[in-house]
Amino acid sequence: MRKLRILALMHPDLVPPEDLEGVSEREALSWKTEYDVQRTLRELGHEVLSLGVQEELHPIREARASFEPHLVFNLLEEFHGKTVYDHSLVSYLELQRMRYTGCNPRGLVLARSKALSKKLVAYHRIHAPAFAVFPIGRKIRRPARLDFPLIVKSLIEHASLGISQASVVDSDAKLAERVGFVHESLETDAIAEQYIEGRELYVGVIGNERVTTLPVWELLFENMPPYAPRIATARVKHDPDYQARRGIFQEPADLPPDLGREIQRTSKRIYRILELDGYARIDFRLQEDGKLYFLEANPNPEIAEEEELSQAAQHAGMRYPELIQQIVRLGMRRGG
Numbered sequence: 001m002r003k004l005r006i007l008a009l010m011h012p013d014l015v016p017p018e019d020l021e022g023v024s025e026r027e028a029l030s031w032k033t034e035y036d037v038q039r040t041l042r043e044l045g046h047e048v049l050s051l052g053v054q055e056e057l058h059p060i061r062e063a064r065a066s067f068e069p070h071l072v073f074n075l076l077e078e079f080h081g082k083t084v085y086d087h088s089l090v091s092y093l094e095l096q097r098m099r100y101t102g103c104n105p106r107g108l109v110l111a112r113s114k115a116l117s118k119k120l121v122a123y124h125r126i127h128a129p130a131f132a133v134f135p136i137g138r139k140i141r142r143p144a145r146l147d148f149p150l151i152v153k154s155l156i157e158h159a160s161l162g163i164s165q166a167s168v169v170d171s172d173a174k175l176a177e178r179v180g181f182v183h184e185s186l187e188t189d190a191i192a193e194q195y196i197e198g199r200e201l202y203v204g205v206i207g208n209e210r211v212t213t214l215p216v217w218e219l220l221f222e223n224m225p226p227y228a229p230r231i232a233t234a235r236v237k238h239d240p241d242y243q244a245r246r247g248i249f250q251e252p253a254d255l256p257p258d259l260g261r262e263i264q265r266t267s268k269r270i271y272r273i274l275e276l277d278g279y280a281r282i283d284f285r286l287q288e289d290g291k292l293y294f295l296e297a298n299p300n301p302e303i304a305e306e307e308e309l310s311q312a313a314q315h316a317g318m319r320y321p322e323l324i325q326q327i328v329r330l331g332m333r334r335g336g
Contacts, residue, residue, distance in 0.1 A: 003045045007069035009076050010034045012052030033304040034075055040324045057092060071331050072100040084156055101331035103299035107276040111297040112156050114191050120273055121294050128294045131193035136183045140176045152178040155189040158298055160237045162186045168195055168229045196285035196293045200232060201253055203267040204309040208277045208330055213264040214312035215252050222247030250308050252315055278330055281309055
């Protein structure tokens with residue numbers, strides 16, 4: 001591929017330095033994806049302008065006029081501090097006829113709501129946990145069909161935001177308390193879904209019209225207390241000290257070949273049902289009896305070099321620079 005001018009969009013607080021000299025490992029955690037992508041694009045020979053965007057669109061218009069990018073590498077997960085505006089920013093790029101990486105606005109909307117995505121997937125006869133949505137300002141009343149235990153999450157936030165061990169509840173009182181926590185601390189509607197005891201599996205999917213699945217990846221817990229639910233809390237995802245203390249790590253899932261291929265096929269189906277493109281991660285729970293449950297889809301997931309999608313790609317023989325270049329190629333194939 002020819003060398004490109006690439007405008008990398010990210011949160012202003014996450015614009016990384018040019019190098020890591022004098023930067024602690026903990027300090028670099030918050031912008032590891034932005035740094036890895038910026039560094040790798042430059043190593044591939046592309047000219048990169050990293051731009052922090054959050055409150056207005058004017059900086060993008062200015063960069064377009066002065067830098068004349070061939071492609072926008074979209075690393076933004078929110079706009080105006082709202083994750084629900086992620087699709088609006090991408091819609092703006094489409095209206096400006098700018099090529100971009102990652103998922104289209106329609107896929108972002110369909111995948112953002114955990115309730116909507118489960119409804120669409122269930123319609124196509126793919127198992128999803130039973131659930132109920134609790135909007136802000138409404139009385140918290142559990143439907144009779146929804147049995148405990150339940151796990152309570154934000155309806156729209158991803159990256160395990162707001163999820164802790166207390167998110168798994170076994171009574172109406174605890175349900176009301178946790179739903180109230182989501183309403184107050186995250187300022188979003190809440191979803192309570194059937195807690196599925198089992199293995200936590202992730203599948204990376206890459207592509208637009210032609211889609212490739214990566215090896216099935218598993219989140220493992222080696223040193224958790226016996227009473228603690230094995231769930232991907234915010235600490236499990238983002239706290240290295242907690243990960244080391246509890247023996248939490250990820251690796252290729254040890255599955256019978258037929259089951260692994262079936263999970264990959266199901267991931268492709270979900271990717272297409274939700275109209276995703278670019279790249280995404282599909283999350284599942286696998287019960288001991290082999291029953292697979294779709295949990296959620298994550299378009300534009302973390303792609304730092306050490307994150308699960310990148311590691312799964314490497315396990316499949318695609319080195320990190322090749323993964324980033326493939327994401328660039330997919331963005332360039334869009335009309336613009």
